[in-house]
Amino acid sequence: MGKEAAELSWGVEQRLEFIEFRLFWEGGLNRADITRYFGVSVPQASKDLSQYQALAADNIVYDRSEKRYFASKNFAPRFLKPDPDRYLSQLRMIAEGAVSQEESWLARPPSFETLPMPRRHVDPEVLRTTLAAIREKQSLEIRYQSLSGNRPQATWRWISPHAIAYDGQRWHVRAFCHLDRGFKDFLLPRVLKTRATAPAELRPDQDTIWNEIVNVSLKPHPGLSDEQKHVVAQDFGMKGGHLEMKVRLALLYYLLKRLNLDFEEEKRPAREQHVVLANPDRVRQALRRAQAPALVDPVTQAASKAG
Incomplete structure (x- = not known):
């Protein structure tokens, strides 16, 4: 990003990056794309496009017949480092229902599909209280269903959580287990309920395996x-x-x-x-x-x- 871009406000910088994203990945855009996504006025969208033209004149061409801006043959990104992972992750999030297409930066995605995978259900109240316990350095009493043979029934236990982690399929909470007297992982979908809180027993820096x-x-x-x-x-x-x-x-x-x-x-x-x-x-x-x-x-x- 050049000196001019570094002096722009965050909002303008975001819209210029959006313009460049659409030019690079989808070949073009118009003012309506900017007004719909950012909720700005038509004059503001026109100003953003004019500003982009002033800063990167060789990147953009206006087609009067289509009333649309297109990427030039000499297009070279100024505000955006093209990242395939960023584009493809938006496709995946749309497919998984994490975001709608309108919430993404994609206006004209290709036909696409992702492999359907079972979604692990996490109780929102369990996640909320777990995050609060981590943030406030508290212990939390949870009702946890283990799949181990020695604890076939769900049991109440105290944990001192300090982090959450994703293993590629499931979310875990990393915590000190007051019952087993050690740091371990608890699967969030298997935390059935939470209730009382108390001061945490141990500090996160004592979890040497995590650190x-x-x-x-x-x-x-x-x-x-x-x-x-x-x-x-x-x-x-x-x-x-x-x-x-x-x-x-x-x-x-x-x-x-x-x-x-x-x-x-x-x-x-x-x-x-x-x-x-x-x-x-x-x-x-x-x-x-x-x-x-x-x-x-x-x-x-x-x-x-x-x-």
Whole structure:
């Protein structure tokens, strides 16, 4: 973004970015697109388009017969860094019902479809009280339905939540469990009810598994041809044939599961398993740390309350 753009107000900057988004991804727009999305007047929309023309004259052409602005052949973004993920994520959110097409920046999306997946229901009141407990550093009493064999019935328990996390399919709350005396993950859809609150027992910085960041390095499956390795590296955005991913130790298990990485992946056919771990020994050691019991002893707890 140039010096001129840096001096613009936030509202004007947003509308100029919107203009450029439509020009880049959809080829054109008109004043009505701006007035509908931002709720500004027609004169304001005209002013925004004139301002964009003044700042990026080589990017935009007006067609009087269609009364529409089009991207020029020499179009070069000034206010927007084209991001395919941003465009495609809006398609996905429309398909999943997270936003309507009118709420997105897409006016003329292509015909598209996404794979339907079951939506995990989270009670809005449960989420609200959980967020409040995190924000206010409180413990929260929850009725939780575990699927473990030793607790087949839903039980009331106290937790001290400090974060929420998404594993690619489900939302979890990261919390200290007063019943099991350790930090662990609770699936939000399995929190059936909440009731009382109290001061939190432990601080977030005491959750060492959550706070530790580990590196997971990926590379193309060695069974692929050189050409196939090249396209896999391009597909995953690898540099020098590797993709370095930073992940919280508490989320490492979910990442490995989602990518089907079980330290045996090189033995599977390359056509089924496109990437493998480049640092399996370090990842295995980290996973052992993550899965080791992290119980809190009474001395630690007393020190936390004293602090």
